[in-house]
Amino acid sequence: MEVVIVPDAKAGGELIAGAVAELLSRKPDALLGVATGSTPLPIYEALTAKVTAGAVDASRARVCQLDEYVGLPAGHPESYRSVVLREVVEPLGLGVDSFMGPDGSSDDVLGACEAYDRALGEAGGVDLQILGIGTDGHIGFNEPCSSLASRTRIKTLTDQTRVDNARFFDGDISQVPRHVITQGIGTILEARHLVLLATGEGKAEAVAQTVEGPVAAVVPASALQLHRHATVVVDEAAASGLKLADYFRATYAAKPEWQGL
């Protein structure tokens, strides 16, 4: 696992957008896995700026969702499908046919989970998966004690996650769905490159446990330690709980440019 400490969220966004740009130059039809939440927005803004400036050709890129609420009506503005279309797919100038996600409004939720897990494999697998992290260490919507071998399935949100996400629902926790579909941890680990961005002091504890704690289902993001190409990008505040911060800084400073992220 590589840990990169950046000055702020904007720098993290630029760095990761650069890695996506490099991937697209190598593989124009790469499948990009995207997370929702506030944290990854600087990545999508930086990538959109590169595309608008003509520095990156994303016209053949494909985008896939990490997770979804269950039970929101199709087209609800806070469904993750709507969010990803609004924040990523449309700004990059892509069409809906470049995009895939689980159907959270299906009557057959179990079937929708299995179909999505299968579809990811049939699409050739995710090339680069962008991840955020919950304050409780979740990735996607894999809450604490999710199986590290889990596949795409339905999960129940913790009260903490529903409180954290209420800001997208007029601050009203009762509007935040209790159930979600999420790529499992086993599914996420199949992506070729995992890039987790965490910013702000509120994520410091979860980041410390993810990077320096034991691999444990109680901290789902710690499963990144099992991946052969995982990058954790943190700002100074999110890095504040890391004992090895100076080592990570020195290592990155001495990294040859040709290695990329």
Ligand SMILES: N[C@@H]1[C@@H](O)[C@H](O)[C@@H](COP(=O)(O)O)O[C@@H]1O
């Ligand atoms: N399912 C999403 C996660 O993918 C995201 O990482 C997390 C943190 O969101 P934020 O970046 O807004 O803190 O929120 C939700 O739970």
